[in-house]
Amino acid sequence: xxxxxxxxxxxxxxxxxxxxxxxxxxxxxxxxxxxxxxxxxxxxxxxxxxxxxxxxxxxxxxxxxxxxxxxxxxxxxxxxxxxxxxxxxxxxxxxxxxxxxxxxxxxxxxxxxxxxxxxxxxxxxxxxxxxxxxxxxxxxxxxxxxxxxxxxxxxxxxxxxxxxxxxxxxxxxxxxxxxxxxxxxxxxxxxxxxxxxxxxxxxxxxxxxxxxxxxxxxxxxxxxxxxxxxxxxxxxxxxxxxxxxxxxxxxxxxxxxxxxxxxxxxxxxxxxxxxxxxxxxxxxxxxxxxxxxxxxxxxxxxxxxxxxxxxxxxxxxxxxxxxxxxxxxxxxxxx
Amino acid sequence: xxxxxxxxxxxxxxxxxxxxxxxxxxxxxxxxxxxxxxxxxxxxxxxxxxxxxxxxxxxxxxxxxxxxxxxxxxxxxxxxxxxxxxxxxxxxxxxxxxxxxxxxxxxxxxxxxxxxxxxxxxxxxxxxxxxxxxxxxxxxxxxxxxxxxxxxxxxxxxxxxxxxxxxxxxxxxxxxxxxxxxxxxxxxxxxxxxxxxxxxxxxxxxxxxxxxxxxxxxxxxxxxxxxxxxxxxxxxxxxxxxxxxxxxxxxxxxxxxxxxxxxxxxxxxxxxxxxxxxxxxxxxxxxxxxxxxxxxxxxxxxxxxxxxxxxxxxxxxxxxxxxxxxxxxxxxxxxxxxxxxxxxxxxx
Numbered sequence: 001x002x003x004x005x006x007x008x009x010x011x012x013x014x015x016x017x018x019x020x021x022x023x024x025x026x027x028x029x030x031x032x033x034x035x036x037x038x039x040x041x042x043x044x045x046x047x048x049x050x051x052x053x054x055x056x057x058x059x060x061x062x063x064x065x066x067x068x069x070x071x072x073x074x075x076x077x078x079x080x081x082x083x084x085x086x087x088x089x090x091x092x093x094x095x096x097x098x099x100x101x102x103x104x105x106x107x108x109x110x111x112x113x114x115x116x117x118x119x120x121x122x123x124x125x126x127x128x129x130x131x132x133x134x135x136x137x138x139x140x141x142x143x144x145x146x147x148x149x150x151x152x153x154x155x156x157x158x159x160x161x162x163x164x165x166x167x168x169x170x171x172x173x174x175x176x177x178x179x180x181x182x183x184x185x186x187x188x189x190x191x192x193x194x195x196x197x198x199x200x201x202x203x204x205x206x207x208x209x210x211x212x213x214x215x216x217x218x219x220x221x222x223x224x225x226x227x228x229x230x231x232x233x234x235x236x237x238x239x240x241x242x243x244x245x246x247x248x249x250x251x252x253x254x255x256x257x258x259x260x261x262x263x264x265x266x267x268x269x270x271x272x273x274x275x276x277x278x279x280x281x282x283x284x285x286x287x288x289x290x291x292x293x294x295x296x297x298x299x300x301x302x303x304x305x306x307x308x309x310x311x312x313x314x315x316x317x318x319x320x321x322x323x324x325x326x327x328x329x330x331x332x333x334x335x
Numbered sequence: 336x337x338x339x340x341x342x343x344x345x346x347x348x349x350x351x352x353x354x355x356x357x358x359x360x361x362x363x364x365x366x367x368x369x370x371x372x373x374x375x376x377x378x379x380x381x382x383x384x385x386x387x388x389x390x391x392x393x394x395x396x397x398x399x400x401x402x403x404x405x406x407x408x409x410x411x412x413x414x415x416x417x418x419x420x421x422x423x424x425x426x427x428x429x430x431x432x433x434x435x436x437x438x439x440x441x442x443x444x445x446x447x448x449x450x451x452x453x454x455x456x457x458x459x460x461x462x463x464x465x466x467x468x469x470x471x472x473x474x475x476x477x478x479x480x481x482x483x484x485x486x487x488x489x490x491x492x493x494x495x496x497x498x499x500x501x502x503x504x505x506x507x508x509x510x511x512x513x514x515x516x517x518x519x520x521x522x523x524x525x526x527x528x529x530x531x532x533x534x535x536x537x538x539x540x541x542x543x544x545x546x547x548x549x550x551x552x553x554x555x556x557x558x559x560x561x562x563x564x565x566x567x568x569x570x571x572x573x574x575x576x577x578x579x580x581x582x583x584x585x586x587x588x589x590x591x592x593x594x595x596x597x598x599x600x601x602x603x604x605x606x607x608x609x610x611x612x613x614x615x616x617x618x619x620x621x622x623x624x625x626x627x628x629x630x631x632x633x634x635x636x637x638x639x640x641x642x643x644x645x646x647x648x649x650x651x652x653x654x655x656x657x658x659x660x661x662x663x664x665x666x667x668x669x670x671x672x673x674x675x676x677x678x679x680x681x682x683x
Contacts, residue, residue: 011520018521029537139671143610143663145617148638148656151645159646166646270526277532278618282642292529296536297623308533312525319524 004327012320019312023305024068030301072309082300083291089302092291093310098181099169100287103280104272106207108265111214116261119222120254126227135223138216146275150209150282157205165202167284174198206283213275214268221264225257232256259330266322270315399599403676413672419665426476427483434473435459439630444468453648465637465651466644474632475654481633482613482662485547489612490605492551497558504559505566506589516563522556531615535624543626543633546619550612561604565597599677606670610663617659634659 052058059067071077077089084092122131158166169183170176176195179186184203187196229235230253238252276289284290288307295304407413426433436442436459443454443464454464462471504515522530534549535541566589569575578588613635619625620639629636634655641652 014517015521015524018518019525022521022525026533026537139667140660140664143614143660143667145614145621145638145656145659147618147621147642148652148659151642151649151652155646155649271528274526274528274532277529278621281622292532293622296532299536304533304536308529311529315526316524 001327005324008320008323012316015316016313019309019316020069020072021065023309024065026308027068027301027305077306078302080300080303082298083294083303089306092303093288093306095181096286096288096291097310099183099285100273100276100280100289102182102184103203103206103210103276103285103287103289104269106203107210107272108214108268110207110211111218112265115215115218116222116258119219120226120249120257122219123223123226123230131223134219138219141212141216144212145278146209146213147278147282149212150206150279153205153209154282164205165198166205169202169286170195170199171202202285206279206285209282210272210275210279213271214265217264217268218261221260222257225260226253229253229257259326262329263322263326266319269318270311273311273315399677403673406676407672410672410676412668413676416665416668416670416672419661420669423479423662423665424483427480430477430480434470434476436470436473438469438474438477438632440470441468442470453644453651462654463650471651471654474637475634475658478632478634478637478655479658479662481543481631482616482635482659485543485550485616485633485635486609486613488547489550489616490554490608492547493554493608494558494601494605496551496555497560497562500555500559501562501566502589502594505563505570506585506593508567508570512563515559519556519559519563522553523560527553528615528618531619532622532624535619541624541627543631546616546625549619549624550615553615554608554612557608558601558604561600562594562597565600566593569593569596600674603670603674603677606666606673610666610670613659613666614663 075090080087080089080092118130118134122128122134125131154166157164165171174195176183176187176192176199177190179189183199184196187193187199235248235252238248243252273289276287277292278289279285280287280289281293288310291303292307292311294300295307443460444467446454446464447466447468452466454460454468456463460470460472462475464471465474500515500519504512504519531549531553534552535545538545570593575588575592578592583592616625616633617635617638620633620636621642622639625636625639626633629640637655638652638659641655645652
């Protein structure tokens with residue numbers, strides 16, 4: 001077990017190293033280079049030369065890379081020039097990260113609550129109406145662009161019927177205390193029930209749109225896994241022993257069928273982060289996704305650099321944790 | 336992805352169900368004959384599998400592609416997908432003759448006012464116009480061509496890159512394999528759409544080509560892994576051993592004996608990737624990283640640009656979106672049923 005964790009940690013470290021090289025290369029090859037990216041349109045040849053010297057862009061590449069690493073470790077990524085003009089780029093991440101976690105958490109929650117039972121029942125009645133219907137539904141779900149789904153939900157539920165708020169994380173001007181920047185959690189902790197309800201209402205539509213990404217995948221994996229497991233000898237044995245349907249379902253089928261689902265949820269984190277860029281833009285939801293969308297639009301490279309690195313870092317760490325969790329559940333993986 | 340190479344998976348006794356499938360018919364024979372029939376059916380299948388395994392590579396046997404085609408011909412999922420794809424390609428080819436108006440002509444510009452930015456449907460213009468007074472229907476029809484080009488070129492680009500890396504890794508192995516696969520794994524460790532956004536942001540002047548390039552690059556690691564896996568599986572198979580024993584040189588073994596056998600999964604993946612590329616191109620346009628020049632329409636671009644009107648005139652976003660959804664669905668249905676037909680595990 002320990003050897004497995006150490007090996008997996010080493011792999012993650014190598015991935016991080018290559019990632020930092022890629023990010024460095026990305027920064028170096030930005031249109032016009034870092035200098036014009038930082039100066040924008042205000043740059044003159046003199047100020048550009050001064051900044052070049054300041055940033056040490058005339059030094060050898062390995063030296064520059066080392067300096068880039070040093071600053072990255074210290075959290076110094078430069079100053080935002082678009083999303084939060086004048087603020088350190090890292091602040092954009094720290095201030096907005098809770099919002100995206102909140103959103104992704106609810107999106108995964110929605111996806112799992114519907115996809116796992118649906119996958120189970122579809123597999124049990126294979127070829128039936130429910131099965132065919134939900135398979136077709138999941139295929140269509142993959143084909144719909146996330147941001148289009150987000151717009152449709154927003155148009156119907158917010159613009160047309162006015163049931164839910166169309167944008168933002170909380171109604172402007174509402175009396176709410178923010179401690180952790182997880183708005184729902186904050187309001188629950190301070191017992192501001194109306195603020196919690198308000199934040200929750202703002203979450204419904206974006207989370208629903210975002211959940212379409214993991215939903216289709218989780219549904220199909222669950223269905224396939226249940227079909228596989230139901231043919232296993234141990235399920236037949238359990239049935240022959242006369243165990244109740246409930247025990248068979250809980251202890252024998254689902255426990256084994258959910259193992260691949262765990263891995264897939266880990267892998268979906270990346271797709272969720274990319275989906276958050278699109279969904280948060282539609283709903284003006286102030287998370288890191290919206291910051292990325294604005295960053296791409298305004299070419300706010302310092303902010304983009306932090307957010308892309310953090311997104312990849314989160315993805316690597318989550319998958320490391322998922323792999324370790326996986327090894328705990330399923331001893332075969334450790335081999 | 337399973338490898339539909341020449342050695343089918345032989346799991347004796349247990350009827351191996353397809354795990355990826357959309358709508359596989361669970362043994363029609365079994366249903367007809369009841370329980371006893373099911374038993375006999377199972378036995379028959381075991382022999383069939385054995386027989387197939389024996390004849391699969393010989394001349395008289397049914398080849399993988401033949402048996403796949405035999406099943407696809409009657410698969411409604413495949414047929415629906417194929418019809419959609421065929422129609423899409425036909426429209427794309429015939430677009431200039433099908434479109435009633437010039438997609439660039441601002442015929443309805445007189446009706447575009449600050450109060451009504453979108454011309455309504457009217458005789459000769461059944462879907463109305465866009466915010467520049469151009470005919471919506473013509474733009475959709477002509478847009479199919481550019482959409483197809485983006486999808487096909489992005490997929491081919493990803494395939495070409497993946498082919499180089501995958502063949503290097505799977506064909507040469509050793510330290511080349513280790514290095515190539517490390518790079519591929521890191522590329523896979525970055526959320527792919529996020530990587531496409533980042534690549535597209537590198538270009539000061541976005542165009543159709545930067546979109547294609549960005550989407551092609553994110554497909555490279557997927558194709559590379561796929562090809563490498565398929566080649567690794569073949570390395571110890573009999574036909575490669577035989578070729579090596581005959582003294583066939585390594586490049587010839589890789590290109591003539593291993594690569595053709597890896598085509599199945601590549602084609603399946605290519606079909607699925609085509610759908611994803613079209614959707615991803617729309618996402619790039621939505622973030623302002625797409626082609627800003629809209630004189631030659633493309634569905635993803637039309638959808639991306641319609642965002643400002645969504646709350647007031649949703650229909651101008653809905654038309655290109657529906658086109659994208661239907662076409663992506665067509666490619667997905669085709670890819671999924673192909674995958675199943677080529678999977679030796681689900682063969683009946």
